[in-house]
Amino acid sequence: MSKESLGGSAAGATRLSVFKTYKLYVGGKFPRSESGRVYEVTDSKGKWLANAPLSSRKDARDAVVAARKAFGGWSGATAYNRGQILYRVAEMLEGRREQFVREVADAEGLSKSKAAAVVDATVDRWVWYAGWTDKITQVVGGANPVAGPFFNLSTPEPTGVVTVIAPQESSFLGLVSV
Numbered sequence: 001m002s003k004e005s006l007g008g009s010a011a012g013a014t015r016l017s018v019f020k021t022y023k024l025y026v027g028g029k030f031p032r033s034e035s036g037r038v039y040e041v042t043d044s045k046g047k048w049l050a051n052a053p054l055s056s057r058k059d060a061r062d063a064v065v066a067a068r069k070a071f072g073g074w075s076g077a078t079a080y081n082r083g084q085i086l087y088r089v090a091e092m093l094e095g096r097r098e099q100f101v102r103e104v105a106d107a108e109g110l111s112k113s114k115a116a117a118v119v120d121a122t123v124d125r126w127v128w129y130a131g132w133t134d135k136i137t138q139v140v141g142g143a144n145p146v147a148g149p150f151f152n153l154s155t156p157e158p159t160g161v162v163t164v165i166a167p168q169e170s171s172f173l174g175l176v177s178v
Contacts, residue, residue, distance in 0.1 A: 022050060023053060024055060024063070027066030027069070027070070033056060033059050034055075034059050041107070043107055086129050086130035086133065087130035089126050090123050093119070093122065100119045101115045104172050118173050119172070121173050122172055122173045165178070
């Protein structure tokens with residue numbers, strides 16, 4: 001089969017770039033925003049990097065509903081299982097480290113070495129959080145002294161859904177940190 005029959009030219013025609021348009025991640029799926037609108041994500045010099053969905057109030061409400069629906073399963077999991085899930089996220093980030101270094105460098109205008117430090121710190125943060133899942137109860141919880149023949153014990157437990165907004169100065173590490 002020749003190149004001409006595949007739609008190309010034998011002389012080596014230039015290809016069009018296929019740009020990624022990101023979608024939301026809600027309830028384990030990747031829906032488009034309700035409005036269908038996007039905004040341009042640019043690097044520190046104003047060069048286009050990607051299109052991101054412009055979410056609406058309905059999109060935010062759908063995300064909260066999905067998070068509340070998933071809350072029972074997450075809060076009912078053992079601390080060990082939650083730690084394994086968080087550690088798996090760190091493994092996946094580590095496996096795609098070079099991609100994240102390139103994207104952080106482009107988006108934030110950092111050198112490759114500084115972007116690598118941000119990505120490494122982000123992976124380390126995930127591992128740190130994973131390690132704390134089965135230890136936080138021993139550190140924060142405990143027996144509280146009370147007057148009389150009673151016991152007062154406290155145990156931290158998941159109580160609800162939160163919204164996270166990443167800071168602008170270090171979006172990747174900042175998102176994981178908050």
